[in-house]
Amino acid sequence: MNVPEYSIAPEIHHDIMTRIKSTEQEHNVKVLYAIESGSRAWGFASPNSDYDVRFIYAHPKDWYLSVMLEDQRDVIEYPIVDDIDINGWDLRKALKLLRVSNPAIGEWLQSPIVYINHNHFQTQVMALFKQYYKTERGLYHYFNMAKNNYRGYLKNEYVPRKKYLYVLRALCAARWIERFKSPPPIEFTALVTAVVDDSALFDEIQKLVVEKQHTTEKALGPQIPILNQFIEAELNHFNYQFDKSDVDQNTAALDKVFLHMLDFI
Template sequence: MTEEITSLFKERTEHPLFYVESGSRLWGIASPDSDYDVRGFHLQSKEQYFDFKKHRDLIEIMDGDFDFVSYDIDKMFGLLAKSNPTVFEWIRAHIIYFNNLPEWKETQQRIVKNFDFKALYYHYLSLAKGNINLMETDKKFTYKTAFYCIRGLLSAELATRKIIPELLIDKLFDQFEHENDVIKIAKDSLEKKKSKTEKEDVESDKKPLILETIKKYAQELDKNIPDKSNNPDKLKAILRDYSFELKNKYYG
């Protein structure tokens, strides 16, 4: 995968910075036919950056099972400054394909320390509710849908306790002292999800119990909204200083 990313940028003028695996492979719930969801960010070339016209801040490539998305650093850091949970997962990913960032570990830890748990809570709960709707209307009731929903609910609960949710599903389970009904359903179904194709439905007789348990858990989480937990100005300062350092290195 590292070679593919390097080869991709040989034909481009942007500078690749940081790329990881995202999605089901990162979370440890991949199926045999899961895509490789490569995510990260780049720096525009000096010519692009100082050009009078605005250049696209996004690179997207879909080639077979290779799904690649790269944000310009300004877009990426702008999202991090708002405590965007999606890109927050990218910078915490343990499957790293490419890293050309100086002293990144220290900056990464400072970003994590200053992230907003309220933003995490709303993001994960919203994802779960979207998947609940798909299952409730029977538009999409696959093991993948159920797991994405359960992962969202568990992550949202941890956010209410001001705990950073683990990305790997097994480690996420371990963050709970006791197995609740949702975790039991997840564990019982995990191996089936891994061995089946992404689009295969949950067996009809299992759907009502799974849906009822998930909906009840989501309703309880709705009553426990966390307060805003970070200092956004401090987070912005961390990102601004690091962005200045990188741009000075490439453009100076």
């Protein structure tokens, strides 16, 4: 499969960094980690794809010493301006979601496009994610993502090309989890190369990636039978009851990293 381009144009990179700095000043926070998410990080961005910037931030330590902490807002969100979609989660929220194997955290921590990585944040928190990761929760997430997108978008005569890739990415992620018992990589090329063994299917996915990279986000095309057959077979394969109750109650490792990060604010 072709190796995708993960660089960000210098002027866009400068704009993103400027917005992050403005966010820190506006909200009196420190951005610990900021990355590109979505199709640019996955490796199949269209020429007009948005920039999906995601970040994890922390307040000064005293902010967390509040009787009403649970009522405080723990996200920062902005409207999309000039194709830049930027929002983030508070460190405490991010670690709580990590504890329940939230896949978004795992994907952020593996992004190939990193804007800020304060005090080796990625290395420390990725180790935590692997420690707390529960495969059944990952399977449940990606199965439902694939099922909902397939039913919602891929049953018509003409279908959005990007939705094909969303469904394929989710199913390949589920295959990875089932096969390797670990969080799946975010980069689509690495994912497909590792889990798609059928050469005809692999070639068709490759063609779809190239098409997506050279068409607009809303591009439509006819159904691709070999992809639909694969998708339906995988949905049938993963359509079993998942036990989502298995959550690690020991938060000592999370608390340690949380307090360590606050020492640098």
